[in-house]
Amino acid sequence: MATEPDKAKVDALTSKLSESIEPDEQGRPPLKISLxxxxxxxxxxxxLARRLG
Structure with a gap:
């Protein structure tokens, strides 16, 4: 089983991602990425399938 990621790293990444996201009309944070x-x-x-089990 995978270990949980470091909370500080998750917080930092969440903060960084939030800088480039504008909430939609309902206040939800949309995420669009180009692969x-x-x-x-x-x-x-x-x-994602492995993480979600």
């Missing part, structure tokens, strides 16, 4: 290829999309999906 270099379909393979990168597949890799991201695989990583």
């Amino acid at each position: 270099p290829s379909d393979e990168a999309l597949r890799d991201l999906a695989s990583t």
Whole structure:
């Protein structure tokens, strides 16, 4: 089982990501990313699937 990430690192990354996100009409933080290829999309999906169990 994967270990939980360091809270300070998560906080710092969250803060950095928040700098470039403007909330939508409902106040939700949208996240749009551009990936270099379909393979990168597949890799991201695989990583998320492993994390989400």
